[in-house]
Amino acid sequence: MKNYKQVHNLKEPVDVMDSNKVQIKMPVAYTPPPPFKRWFPLLIPTIVVVYVIMFMVTMYVNNCPELSMPPASCFAPFLGRFSFQPLQQNYLLGPSYYPLIKMGALHVDKLVHIHQAWRLFTSMWLHHGVIDLVLNILLLLIIGIPLEKKFGFVRIGLVYVISGLGGNLLCVLFLHSIIYVGASGAIFGLLGVMLSELLTNWKMHTHKFDEMLILVVIIVLDLALGTFPFGSNFSNIGGFTSGFLLGFVILTRRQHHWLNLNKSNTSQKQESYQYALRIISFVLLSVGLIGGVVLFFKGVDLNDYCSWCHYITCAPPSCKPGYISCEDYQIGNQLNVTCWNNGRNGIFPLSNRNPDEQAEELCYRLCGK
Numbered sequence: 001m002k003n004y005k006q007v008h009n010l011k012e013p014v015d016v017m018d019s020n021k022v023q024i025k026m027p028v029a030y031t032p033p034p035p036f037k038r039w040f041p042l043l044i045p046t047i048v049v050v051y052v053i054m055f056m057v058t059m060y061v062n063n064c065p066e067l068s069m070p071p072a073s074c075f076a077p078f079l080g081r082f083s084f085q086p087l088q089q090n091y092l093l094g095p096s097y098y099p100l101i102k103m104g105a106l107h108v109d110k111l112v113h114i115h116q117a118w119r120l121f122t123s124m125w126l127h128h129g130v131i132d133l134v135l136n137i138l139l140l141l142i143i144g145i146p147l148e149k150k151f152g153f154v155r156i157g158l159v160y161v162i163s164g165l166g167g168n169l170l171c172v173l174f175l176h177s178i179i180y181v182g183a184s185g186a187i188f189g190l191l192g193v194m195l196s197e198l199l200t201n202w203k204m205h206t207h208k209f210d211e212m213l214i215l216v217v218i219i220v221l222d223l224a225l226g227t228f229p230f231g232s233n234f235s236n237i238g239g240f241t242s243g244f245l246l247g248f249v250i251l252t253r254r255q256h257h258w259l260n261l262n263k264s265n266t267s268q269k270q271e272s273y274q275y276a277l278r279i280i281s282f283v284l285l286s287v288g289l290i291g292g293v294v295l296f297f298k299g300v301d302l303n304d305y306c307s308w309c310h311y312i313t314c315a316p317p318s319c320k321p322g323y324i325s326c327e328d329y330q331i332g333n334q335l336n337v338t339c340w341n342n343g344r345n346g347i348f349p350l351s352n353r354n355p356d357e358q359a360e361e362l363c364y365r366l367c368g369k
Helices: 043-062 077-082 097-103 108-112 119-125 130-151 153-174 184-200 208-225 233-250 272-297 309-313 355-367
Strands: 010-017 023-029 326-331 334-339 345-349
Touching: 043 077, 043 097, 043 119, 043 130, 043 153, 097 334, 108 119, 108 272, 119 153, 130 153, 130 184, 153 184, 153 233, 153 272, 153 309, 184 208, 184 233, 184 272, 208 233, 233 272, 233 309, 326 355, 334 355, 345 355
Parallel strands: none
Antiparallel strands: 010 023, 326 334, 334 345
């Protein structure tokens, strides 16, 4: 009578002799590869803390009760020195432009002529107001925490900084006449890296189409918000493109854990399309960043080569020709006026005229209208 030995959790058959010299086939034991490492999120919470600290310092420097005109016009005056600018000046519940410039906002004149290149990095840690700050924190937590758990703080930190730089470069190449701050370029870079990671590791995702739909909806909504004042879709697009390309370079994963789980061949290798995407993306990203820096320090204004591009980042009435906006406040018997279009600032003695009429005239003078 033939005897058989039962072996569980085995895979490939091999020849084995039983006690009656009968040759049978028995599988070879197979151990699946270990799961990918999961990281504890430290970077994203740290960035959130830095956001809050920088905003508090900005509001302290702003000092609305002492610098606005008149002091009673500050919003939420019970906050004292941390009270907000009047809503007609900043509806996002935040400071004026003066402390933002002092803290490191993007300002083309200071970047090009005074060579303050550090503003390309400092501006991504500043915010226009509480609403801007809260929205960015929520989006950063929703997107950044899962990414950091999956890929670690080093790679996600690299994505954040390079995407923020790419967004700010595109912003200053198109928006020579505004002062800009915000982390939207860096956060859009995380959205871009989510998309490229989804594409390059497509076979690993079980709900790929649902993830793609959610990403598209978030991107469209954020681009719509970027058309309003204080926003910049140039920063969003530059950050998204930088993050998208960078994702192909540093977030590619080997496919064998998933594709060969039920096969005897478990060699670790990447797909050929992943190698191709990595090389192409690295070249495009390098050319884009280096070219952007060169064009910027040459003072190139890309609006000269694209007459309609300004519509990407504005909504009526800010797209109307000749639209200008200024901020003014009184310091003693002097009037401090800042043109939002080009960042020019001036301090003028108060006359016997109506202060509002005088401020309007000075605004047109500073903005070149």
